[in-house]
Amino acid sequence: MKTILHKAATRGHANHGWLNSYHTFSFAGYHDPERMHFGALRVLNDDTVAKGMGFGKHPHDNMEIVSIPLSGDLHHNDSTGRDKIIRQGDVQIMSAGSGIAHSEMNANSDRDVKFLQVWVFPKEKNIAPRYEQKSFAHEDRKNSIATVVAPDDDSAVWINQDAWFSLADLSAGNEIGYTLHKNGNGIYVFVLEGDVTVNGQALNKRDGLGITGADTISIKADSEAQLLFIDVPMTIGG
The missing domain is CATH 2.60.120.10 (Jelly Rolls)
Incomplete structure (x- = not known):
């Protein structure tokens, strides 16, 4: 058995004012050759987005992107026409596949939204883009x-x-x-x-x-x- 420990304080950090983000693995301006991925797990971002702010529409391909709200609500819109609110207790996945563009905005005008965004390398490339979202009861865990x-x-x-x-x-x-x-x-x-x-x-x-x-x-x-x-x-x- 082998282990690798990533203490919270060693994560990459970027504070853009509207976005306060901690990166467990290399992402955007944070690059550490020893922290590129863990197997198929490529990105684990711990994001706080200010009220009314968010990520404008941007493209992805061939990545499995999971969003898990921890508090507040996230507004998802993508190039397939989907327009959804993701709330605490929900888990959303977007299979970017052959290519998709999406935006993620704080759906709240009065509070921050905190969520995890996790990227996983896909098993099969260039599948048709796919979206799914489900709610999970707290008592089940x-x-x-x-x-x-x-x-x-x-x-x-x-x-x-x-x-x-x-x-x-x-x-x-x-x-x-x-x-x-x-x-x-x-x-x-x-x-x-x-x-x-x-x-x-x-x-x-x-x-x-x-x-x-x-x-x-x-x-x-x-x-x-x-x-x-x-x-x-x-x-x-x-």
Whole structure:
């Protein structure tokens, strides 16, 4: 088993006024050759967008782009004609495929929106652009692991990759295990809130831990905690 630890304070950071963004992996003006990706996981951005502001329409291709609002509402519009509001509790995926342009704006005029934007390299290139969004009940992940993105689960949003995203909200002292979905995949654990110990490694808010060479991992909540699990192939392309 191998691990790679990314402490919250070591992330790249860009504050544009309207956008305050932390980058776990190299992105835009932040470049670290040691932090380009974790297997098929390419981008993990922790974004805060000021009220009424956002990303104007811009293009993507051949990337799986997952958005997870943490607070506030996000307004998505894209070149296929989709016009959606993504709220806390929702998970959205956009398979950029052969090419798509989209905008993401803060839908609120009175508060910031905080969300994660996660990019995963696709399994198949140049598929028809695809969009999906679902809501997930908070109680389904209370002291449990709830899958929200998957290639093989109709209750989750579909991804063009052998990748699974899961969320968990843990009470202090609770211990759970995570079993990887596919042989050869790695798991990236990102702490949204609180303090946890994963396979003996203490983690705090916004820390990330990548683990390879393990079939299962153990998690203990040292406080009330919220976690995101990203289970991805370690070979890009599937």
